[in-house]
Amino acid sequence: MNPYINDLLAYRKKKTRLFKWKVVEAYRAERVQASELEDKLGISGTELRRLNRSYYRCRILPLLHPSKRRRLMKRDADYVKMLERKLADMEKENQFLRLQTEAYQTVIQIAEEQFNIPIVKKPGAKRPKN
DSSP states (O other): OOHHHHHHHHHHTTTOOHHHHHHHHHHHHHOOHHHHIIIOOOOOOHHEEEEEEEEIIIIIIIHOOOHHHHHHHHHHHHHHHHHHHHHHHHHHHHHHHHHHHHHHHHHHHHHHHHHOOOOOOOOTTOOOOO
């Protein structure tokens, strides 16, 4: 049996992108034949061609044409800006929730002092059974 097939069988348990790229890299380097991949790993010729196109588009094309990568970087920059805006919104919401919690605690403290009623549960207190 081909030693490269054994290596691929170890990655096969999780059909992740890494497994798929390892299959394509082995195929492109002519370490394994398409028939071996189909017999041992169950990857059809159609699936192998699809993986090969995906591999070419994601791994090789950016190296061959760096100008196309710049366009992707612009999209990445837009994505980063969107995430920064989202982070700022979440920080504002977090600040608002902290102020709201502080206000509730102040109201409870004032109510306890004025009416002498324990509102806040003491740590370790047991719940009443119904």
